Amino acid sequence: MKRSTDRQYHGAMTYQLLIDRFASPQGPMQRRLHEALRAAIRAGVLAPGTRLQASRVLARELGVARNTVLYAYEQLATEGLIAPDRRGSRVSELLRPPAKEMRSPGASGSLGPLAWPLSRRAEAALAAGPVLETTLAFAPGVPALDEFPTQRWRRLLERCWRGLGPAQLNYADAAGEAGLRQAIAEHLRASRGVQCEPQQVFVTDGTQASLDLCARAFADAGDKAWLESPGYAGAETALRGAQLKLIGIAVDGQGMAPRAQDWRRQRPRLIYTTPSHQYPTGAVMSLERRLALLAHAREAGSLIIEDDYDSEFRHDGPPLPAMQGLQADAPVLYLGTFSKTLFPGLRIGFMVVPEGLCEALARLLARSQPRGRMADQLALAEFLRSGQFGLHLRRMRRLYRQRRDALVAALERELGDLASVHGGSAGMHLALRFADSAGLDDVAISARALRAGIVAPALSELAMGPRAQAWRGLLLGYAQVPVAQMAPLVARLGKVLRAGA
Secondary structure, eight states, X not given: OOOOXXXXXXXHHHHHHHHHHHSOSSSOHHHHHHHHHHHHHHTTSSOTTEEOOOHHHHHHHHTSOHHHHHHHHHHHHHTTSEEEETTEXXXXXXXXXXXXXXXXXXXXXXXXXXXOXXXXXXXXXXXXXOOOOOOSTBOTTOOOGGGSOHHHXXXXXXXXXXXXXGGGGSOOOTTOOHHHHHHHHHHHHHHTOOOOOGGGEEEESSHHHHHHHHHHHHOOTTOEEEEEESOOHHHHHHHHHTTOEEEEEEEETTEEOOOHHHHXXXXXXXXXXXXXXXXXXXOOOOHHHHHHHHHHHHHHTOEEEEEOTTTTOBOSSXXXXXXXXXXXXXXXXXXXXXXXXXXXXXXXXXXXXXXXXXXXXXXXXXXXXXXXXXXXXXXXXXXXXXXXXXXXHHHHHHHHHHHHHHHHHHHHHHHTTTEEEEOTTBSSEEEEEEOGGGOXXXXXXXXXXXXXXXXXXXXXXXXXXXXXXXXXXXXXXXXXXXXXXXXXXXXXXXXXHHHHO
């Protein structure tokens, strides 16, 4: 007689335990039994191949009608969780997970249990620099969040929500709420010298979303894109993800510095630059170089992506106007964000595009852009129009200037013999560049600083071209660090550097 290899789950007491464990305590018994068996199968307590108790036997041992058990079994069979046969019912073998050895012969062991790799576009995006999301000192790009007028913003939001009608709960204009576009255009004309009308303003989910859109809408795979080196890893991620050929252009004390041979041999489709406060070195692009870049770009048929990310915070002298406003119909895609001036969680940025591109971009966004968040956009428009935005900026300028001064003084006192400060005239961060004679490894020092509770990204890891262009040093954001904490934090950082030296 052939011995059965089926595993069985015997005993009314055991099934009662399943009911007690997996089913709701109340309700009809047939529903509770079905619920318990289904949950036990999905949790693997009843493994694939396990034979269930015969319906007649189980009904008798549970003290219920046989139809109660039959109902539960029929429901499980309908769901494909059990497979009836001539001897009763078993948990479906289809639920058995595939063996770990079932991988493609050439698959890399780094893929984990699933042998499905990411697309080449995604892998290229992951090859860009690391993403830091922390508010620790001295994480770059973090505003003084505790200084934001939260109560005032909450009242604005509540008033906007009360004013929304049914029509405004529907999908909104993909280019952004009309009142916000108008308010942004007015603000940019007055504060940054940008030449634009509201129809040229497109509201996005932030600078990264704007960069992704620029790469997707204005370049094809294989086109050349210039980036500053060292530069912003987020731009590298967006452009690399769009399969563009990236070319690092060295930065000096006046910002991005392309050579004549770069224009001849590596003519770009897109040029990404941060002229008002270069990321990460803090250099401010001179007017002469801005005009030259515009002229060469127009001649080459290139579009400049001007990321004006923290131009509102100028500490020493008047700010230069935006590159976009220096010429009529300049070949510039102007990018801005409220993540630094207000708070990152707002997730609202904007683009200003040349007038000739507005209609085509609006049609593209109507097909692909997320649309909504009307109350947030209406509240921001009112925040701009009422003057509260300008008031907040003036407060933050004073605060950030004080924090910049405290950081620079501490750095010069503690580390003046090992490094020099660059780019502290504007923005929310500065660069600490190591002296050539110091012999310091900024990557190793950045890692040791992190273990000491200080975030200080290595400048060399932000090189976008050949490593010969790399700066060695640290990127220090100061906007979120109180003045009283600057000296102790810099002293702790100084110990890390001197240990590395």
